[in-house]
Amino acid sequence: MNSRKTEVLVGAFVALAIAALLMLALHVANQGARGNGETYNLYAKFDNIGGLKVRSAVKVGGVTVGRVENIALDPQDFTPVVTLSISADYNEFPETSSVSILTSGLLGEQYVGFQPGFSIDGVENLADGDYIEDTKSALVLEDLIGQFLFNKGSD
Amino acid sequence: MEWLARLGSATLARFSAMGRATFVLTGALIAKPQPMKHIPLTIQQMYVVGVQSLSIIVVSGLFIGMVMALQGYTILVDYGAEGSLGPMVALSLLRELGPVVTALLFAGRAGSALTAEIGLMKATEQLSSMEMMAVDPLRRVVAPRLWAGMISMPLLAIIFSAVGILGGHLVGVDWLGVDAGSYWSIMQSTVEWNEDVMNGIIKSVVFAFVCTWIAIFKGYDAVPTSEGISKATTQTVVYSSLAVLGLDFVLTAIMFGIE
Numbered sequence: 265m266n267s268r269k270t271e272v273l274v275g276a277f278v279a280l281a282i283a284a285l286l287m288l289a290l291h292v293a294n295q296g297a298r299g300n301g302e303t304y305n306l307y308a309k310f311d312n313i314g315g316l317k318v319r320s321a322v323k324v325g326g327v328t329v330g331r332v333e334n335i336a337l338d339p340q341d342f343t344p345v346v347t348l349s350i351s352a353d354y355n356e357f358p359e360t361s362s363v364s365i366l367t368s369g370l371l372g373e374q375y376v377g378f379q380p381g382f383s384i385d386g387v388e389n390l391a392d393g394d395y396i397e398d399t400k401s402a403l404v405l406e407d408l409i410g411q412f413l414f415n416k417g418s419d
Numbered sequence: 420m421e422w423l424a425r426l427g428s429a430t431l432a433r434f435s436a437m438g439r440a441t442f443v444l445t446g447a448l449i450a451k452p453q454p455m456k457h458i459p460l461t462i463q464q465m466y467v468v469g470v471q472s473l474s475i476i477v478v479s480g481l482f483i484g485m486v487m488a489l490q491g492y493t494i495l496v497d498y499g500a501e502g503s504l505g506p507m508v509a510l511s512l513l514r515e516l517g518p519v520v521t522a523l524l525f526a527g528r529a530g531s532a533l534t535a536e537i538g539l540m541k542a543t544e545q546l547s548s549m550e551m552m553a554v555d556p557l558r559r560v561v562a563p564r565l566w567a568g569m570i571s572m573p574l575l576a577i578i579f580s581a582v583g584i585l586g587g588h589l590v591g592v593d594w595l596g597v598d599a600g601s602y603w604s605i606m607q608s609t610v611e612w613n614e615d616v617m618n619g620i621i622k623s624v625v626f627a628f629v630c631t632w633i634a635i636f637k638g639y640d641a642v643p644t645s646e647g648i649s650k651a652t653t654q655t656v657v658y659s660s661l662a663v664l665g666l667d668f669v670l671t672a673i674m675f676g677i678e
Contacts, residue, residue, distance in 0.1 A: 281574035284581035293612040
């Protein structure tokens with residue numbers, strides 16, 4: 265085994281490994297999914313966020329426009345405050361928009377469904393740091409079952 | 420009294436072996452770098468340790484990915500969740516199977532060869548004659564092999580995971596008919612670069628260090644007879660495998676244990 269051939273083969277080995285890493289980076293992991301592009305933050309208060317997690321998607325009609333940046337509890341009134349990081353490409357949502365926490369499929373991940381409101385005169389667009397007033401909480405299955413049983417019992 | 424003495428001598432032997440292992444490691448790693456002399460030696464060893472292990476890694480990666488896709492599909496399809504096949508295959512490969520199976524195969528394929536080679540060098544007194552010529556065998560023989568192992572194994576683990584994911588694609592998408600779009604897109608939205616890919620690579624670096632260290636130390640410390648070398652080779656494979664599996668639990672607990 266001469267040294268030249270060894271070097272070429274080792275070089276091919278390293279190149280193969282780099283190609284595999286690139287494939288993992290570009291095709292498998294979602295490294296680039298959030299970093300590119302400017303974003304702005306909106307806040308929304310919910311009564312109950314259910315199973316929402318940081319980095320869950322924010323969707324408008326099924327199109328992902330942003331991600332959940334942070335979830336915290338308001339120290340004053342003890343309600344969860346969700347920070348939504350929205351891509352700056354979509355910066356013309358009117359103030360009358362509403363958000364709700366939805367589930368994709370029966371057992372799927374929870375995400376924030378963003379429902380753009382009507383823009384009529386006198387309604388401004390949402391800007392960085394604004395609170396979205398109209399929110400709908402996550403559907404908690406246990407509450408639903410409890411309510412159902414309660415109603416059955418009172419019949 | 421007799422068993423007490425035996426317990427004591429066994430403990431002392433363990434500790435002195437650990438001391439010698441540390442001595443071999445520091446002797447090989449801590450020295451003035453001589454890139455002109457040692458980089459060609461390391462490349463030569465990377466050929467032996469890395470390139471020659473490539474075929475077994477690629478074939479096992481392909482088949483493990485294929486088997487996981489097949490097994491995962493039969494369970495997931497009952498829940499109509501066969502779209503989650505991609506993330507299942509990718510996450511299990513990147514987090515666990517890639518680093519661990521690569522390390523186990525590496526211990527069997529390359530670690531045993533390293534032990535036998537260094538052990539035979541010791542038995543045929545090549546190491547002592549190097550010392551006679553004022554060449555430090557730790558730096559000339561051991562260090563290039565250590566570096567080659569530590570560089571090659573993470574690369575092998577990356578290739579293993581990538582090939583496994585392609586194997587899963589082969590069975591899941593091309594054969595069983597999972598939608599190719601959902602295989603890749605749900606995988607992309609689930610797999611995190613830092614959380615999953617980088618942690619897998621960190622794992623394989625740790626395993627590489629441990630496996631190569633054990634292999635080299637067992638060879639360097641072997642009783643220089645044919646029986647001693649065969650025993651050292653066996654111990655390399657056994658100890659490396661146990662160390663990898665034990666460390667894997669510890670690393671997983673640190674990395675993924677607490678949300």
